[in-house]
Amino acid sequence: MMLITCPWCGRRAQTEFSYIDDATARRPNMDSVNEAEHFKFVYERDSRRGVQYELWHHHAGCGKFFKIHRDTITHEIHATSKLSNGFLEGVK
Numbered sequence: 001m002m003l004i005t006c007p008w009c010g011r012r013a014q015t016e017f018s019y020i021d022d023a024t025a026r027r028p029n030m031d032s033v034n035e036a037e038h039f040k041f042v043y044e045r046d047s048r049r050g051v052q053y054e055l056w057h058h059h060a061g062c063g064k065f066f067k068i069h070r071d072t073i074t075h076e077i078h079a080t081s082k083l084s085n086g087f088l089e090g091v092k
């Protein structure tokens with residue numbers, strides 16, 4: 001079982017958390033996006049392997065959202081961070 005360190009609650013079992021999305025995904029502006037662009041964003045994004053930034057939710061704990069820098073092949077977690085810090089700075 002993978003252990004995840006919530007920035008507020010500390011280290012807990014993976015079963016307390018939910019994966020939300022790629023933390024680097026840039027959502028289209030819903031006021032101006034057309035149907036084809038929205039479809040592409042929702043259904044045609046890359047599913048990358050390896051180290052990436054992800055959004056997670058501590059649904060069985062504090063209920064907060066946070067970021068994880070994780071290798072999806074080895075499941076090694078390099079860092080977790082509150083959404084408010086500059087965790088993703090420099091990520092393209």
Ligand SMILES: [Zn+2]
Nearest residue numbers: 006009058062
């Ligand atoms: Zn928590």
